Amino acid sequence: MGKTWWCLIFVTWLCLFAFSDGRELKTRHTSHLAQYNHTLATILVEYASAVYLSDLTQLFTWTCSRCGDLTKGFEIIELVVDVEHCLQAFVGVADDPRAIIIAFRGTNEHSLQNWIEDLYWKQHEINYPDMDDAMVHRGFYTAYHNTTIRPAVLGAVERAKKFYGDIPIIALGHSMGGAMAAFCGLDLTVNKQEKNVQVMTFGQPRIGNGVFVSLYSKLVPNTIRVTNDHDIVPHLPPYYYYLPQKTYQHFPREVWLYNIGLGSLVYRVEKICDGSGEDPSCSRSVSGNSITDHLVYYGVDMGSDDPQSCRIVMNSDVPSTSSIRDSRGNFILSRNPTSSLLKLSTEFDNKEKAVNVY
Ligand SMILES: *[C@@H]1O[C@H](CO)[C@@H](O)[C@H](O)[C@H]1NC(C)=O
Numbered sequence: 001m002g003k004t005w006w007c008l009i010f011v012t013w014l015c016l017f018a019f020s021d022g023r024e025l026k027t028r029h030t031s032h033l034a035q036y037n038h039t040l041a042t043i044l045v046e047y048a049s050a051v052y053l054s055d056l057t058q059l060f061t062w063t064c065s066r067c068g069d070l071t072k073g074f075e076i077i078e079l080v081v082d083v084e085h086c087l088q089a090f091v092g093v094a095d096d097p098r099a100i101i102i103a104f105r106g107t108n109e110h111s112l113q114n115w116i117e118d119l120y121w122k123q124h125e126i127n128y129p130d131m132d133d134a135m136v137h138r139g140f141y142t143a144y145h146n147t148t149i150r151p152a153v154l155g156a157v158e159r160a161k162k163f164y165g166d167i168p169i170i171a172l173g174h175s176m177g178g179a180m181a182a183f184c185g186l187d188l189t190v191n192k193q194e195k196n197v198q199v200m201t202f203g204q205p206r207i208g209n210g211v212f213v214s215l216y217s218k219l220v221p222n223t224i225r226v227t228n229d230h231d232i233v234p235h236l237p238p239y240y241y242y243l244p245q246k247t248y249q250h251f252p253r254e255v256w257l258y259n260i261g262l263g264s265l266v267y268r269v270e271k272i273c274d275g276s277g278e279d280p281s282c283s284r285s286v287s288g289n290s291i292t293d294h295l296v297y298y299g300v301d302m303g304s305d306d307p308q309s310c311r312i313v314m315n316s317d318v319p320s321t322s323s324i325r326d327s328r329g330n331f332i333l334s335r336n337p338t339s340s341l342l343k344l345s346t347e348f349d350n351k352e353k354a355v356n357v358y
């Protein structure tokens, strides 16, 4: 009798424990805000910088001038250039953090001024599919969804997962590349049922309205949006506080980098902002009046190496198995994770002369 009694108590206790544990996990999940990791940010910013480079051979073999340092050992799986729309992205697998990295390039410096003016004055919104009342910026949405970029990226992620299993996926980018990274993170979560998606963006513009932002932050909570001092781009398209239903808004979580002090005593501060996305004490507390602050994040150059055009450079004879060029001139360089990088490097090295493709 006593034995059964104790047994019952034990089982009840077990049940209670399991139940409350489950509930706790659930509440923790709904109030989840991304944790900022400074070390991780300084690594990821280097990918966001490298994707701007125009020498595809160096990028593909990860030998470019911005490819060393903290990104050593990165194995690129796919490099895609949408020549028509001047877009570029790559997918690969990193050692630290052990993850699939998807990086998107931003707008070319040559057209940055026009691009910024357009963000002030010309906004065209479309409905985000299957999400009532969620409106997004048409240009950013189509740059990811309606170009060569999306199918190439999704295909490469699938190949990477086949080989490396279920490692985390990190989408990142600077400027418009950040906007595309956010759409990619959402796409992977909603349409590919990926569970472990992180997004980190640098100097990203606003991409949607309040309804979109609250859906986004529920679906892709592991998002960090870094802003730098007076960088103008995170202030665009403008936030109209007297039109809270209609205005563009940012999703969380912002991390605002700024300097305090005077003269030789300047300190760098990294302010981790609240869960609103529009923390009034972060980037919103200053006027966005600097393009210079847009072009350097964590001391890393975020511009193109060849700001005059969208031209790309590539060796004349890329191994045919890994290169596709479609009828509109868009490029996809890809390889299987299994093939050795070393082999590809030598093949490239044997072809001395680089040609300008575009
Ligand atoms: C932050 O990121 C770095 C680089 O991936 C990692 O080594 C470190 O463990 C992370 N720290 C925390 C607290 O997660």
Ligand SMILES: *[C@@H]1O[C@H](CO)[C@@H](O)[C@H](O)[C@H]1NC(C)=O
Pocket (backbone or CB within 6 Å): 126, 142, 146
């Ligand atoms: C996507 O591209 C196609 C063909 O270029 C075009 O007809 C269509 O309207 C575009 N969709 C959006 C949402 O822009």
